[in-house]
Amino acid sequence: MPDLIDSEFEAQESLLNYVADFDGGSIDIDLKTIRPLGVVELREVRASRDYEPGFFVQDTMPKEFAVGQEFAGFRVTLAQRSPDRRSLYLCFAALVKPTWSSDEALTTMESHLCILTWHPDPSDSNKHQSVLGVSCTDNRIKNRVLAILDPEEALTIADVGKLQRVIDSLPRMSVSNVGVRSTNGIQVGVAQYVNYSGRGVDRGLGAASMGLKALGHAMIQLSGDGRSINAGIAVEKGKYWELRHMGLVEYWEWVTALISKYWSPGDPIAQRLLPALARGSRLNEYPDVDVLFAEIDPLLVGDHWRFTETDTALGDVKVRAKLTGGRLQVWATDPAAAVEVYLGTYAPGSQTPEGVEACSVWRGGGYPVELADLFIDHPPTLWLLDGTTIRGAVVYERPRGSSLLNADFVEAWDWSGYEKTSEKGSKERNIPRSKSIHAKVEAHLLELYGDAHVELWHSIASDSAKSSLAHAPFQEVCQQGMKSRRRIIDGTLWSTLAERLPGAGAKTPPSCMSADHRSKRSEPSSVWNRWKAYPITPRTLPLQPAKSSWYNQDSAAARY
Known part of the structure; x- marks a missing residue:
């Protein structure tokens, strides 16, 4: 217990010493009471740029952060900087009403915290790129802060x-x-x-x-x-x-340790x-490939954003993109106005476009915002002709060809002497059953095991005489296998079996049911270890004539 009390006193003393010499101003906000959540976005200086944030290199605080200054719909209520100028703490507040009412009686105070930490490269050889840590509880404020501190976009997202x-x-x-x-x-x-x-x-x-x-x-x-x-x-x-x-001292130590791991994990x-x-990987330059398709972020579509002038839902808007000269151009078309709006040109990894045409959107009772501003945090997804996917400052390479089927499960057979295009023989084509693919499967199994008892197999004839693994037949065989698993997933199976039971008007091919115990059918799983885990029902298996073999423990092997 004394150790715990001592550690608390030491933490309080460390915090008092840390904030004692801060410079800046505030409106009745005590820095010692601030306990931010451990969240940070890392922004790295681009390799070819020489950058340091204004709050680190300037003797005075940037004028945009002066206490009382209007800022992105809020007021600056605190702006404090650490003595070494490597930390900047900002608080913002505004009186807001809920989006569903305009009654002044429902007005409340909304506050946000923004913390920026600067971590220059500690090595003399410029081995690492300097990093700016950003933690902000509101995206609008965060984007405005970054636009002030990094107007030329010398920063990009962290290396993925x-x-x-x-x-x-x-x-x-x-x-x-x-x-x-x-x-x-x-x-x-x-x-x-x-x-x-x-x-x-x-x-x-x-x-x-x-x-x-x-x-x-x-x-x-x-x-x-x-x-x-x-x-x-x-x-x-x-x-x-x-x-x-965590307290401000602990937060600074936490971010510093994180970036040390980022540099040398x-x-x-x-x-x-x-x-x-x-x-994915960080996008450093756009590939020289045409854009196949562009799509708005589904989060924007589901957030009920609408065009201010025409009230068109954002989900109905078509986005078009083009890569030219190493830059990305984006357009949006409002179907109600039949007008294409230019949303600007983006440099690789950039969040702020150039040459944007005015195009505002709104939702609920909120104020209109520019569509290009929404794209900062929710950029459209681009699919290129070479299979590359790009979203914002991250690029995903073309998916490599892969197989979900283990190579050991695929076996090439010699089909000499058999007709691969006939499943069970054909009188019209003069192909006996002994030359069909089912006959080949039977012969192969008997050759391997001598006396084989097969519960069920699925096979399908080839569309051509050429040896191949076609996509559609392969899907069909897999689907048949899935529908005959121990737990039925096809809801029409039982009604189909009932229609094939013997009787007037029965469909073909007929199905056959043998006697069974209801208790064993109630749970066809390995939980009942005193019974064998039979497929579908413990003793009975529906069959497709000429496609399967069936074995019943209580009777001789029956083949259809």
Whole structure:
């Protein structure tokens, strides 16, 4: 207990010493009471640029941050800078009403905190690029602050690879949430972004969940100081967070330690997070490829944004993009006005376009905002002709050809003497059943095992005499196999079987049912280990004539 009390006193004394010599002003806000959440976006200086933020190099605070100054719809209520000029703390406040009412009685005070930390390259050889850490509770304020401190966009998002190596080097206990971005999303019905949530969710993600996708964000649990800490990264924002509040001294030390790992992550302590999942990389230059398709961020579509002049929903707007001269040009067409609006030209990794035409949108009872400003945090997704996907300052390379089927499961047979285009023989084509593909399957199994008892197989004839693995027939065979699994997923199976039972007007081919015990059918799973885990029902299996063989334990083998 004395150690705990002493550590509290030491933390308070450290905080008092830290804020004692801060310069700047405030409106009745005590720095010692501020406990920010552990969230930071890393902005790295571009390799070819020489940059230092204004609050670090200037003797006085930037005039835009003066206390009482209007700022992005708010008022500056605190602007304090550390003695070494490497930290800047800003608070903003405004009286706001809810979007669903204009009653003055519902007016409340809304406040936001913005912290900026500057971390110059500590080496003499310029081995690393300097980093600006940004933590802000409001995106509008954050974008305005960055526009003031970095008007020429010398900063870009953190290197995606370095940030992911930081995550891999942490003592990870579990993974609770993974977000993946589709790199094949131009198909209708394909989700651009998919979330997977659940304790240890990374263990259950298979090749089907990760195919043609790349890591977007991850939320993990870390072990530290005898407790679990929720942490995570957002790749496209260059963001890292740990969900815990901390004092200003602790926050500065936390960000400094994070950037040290960012520069030199060292050897991974934990297993690499989802190594089979593709990774994006920072966009340094646009490829010399045409844009195939551009799509608005689904988050904007679902947030009820509408054009100010025509009241057109943003989801109905068509976006067009073009890459020319190493730059990206973007247009938006409002179908109600049939007018195409130019949304500007973007340099690689840039968030602020040039030459933008006025085009405002609004939602609820809020004020109109420029569509180009919305694109800063929610840029459109671009799919290029070579398969590359670009979103903001992150590029995802063309998906590599891959197979979700283990190569050991594919076996090439010699079909000499058999007619590959006939499934069960044909009188019209004068092909006996002994030359059909089913006869080949039977012969092959008997050759391997001598006396084979097969519950069910699925096969389909080839469309041509040429040996190949066609896409459509392969899908059809797989679908047949899925529908005959132990747990039925096709709701029409039972009604189809009933229509084939013997009786007046029965459909063909007929189905046959044998006697069985109801108790054994109630749970066809391995939980009942005293019974064999039979498929569908313990003793009975529906068959397709000439396609399958069926074995019943209580009777002789029956072949249809």
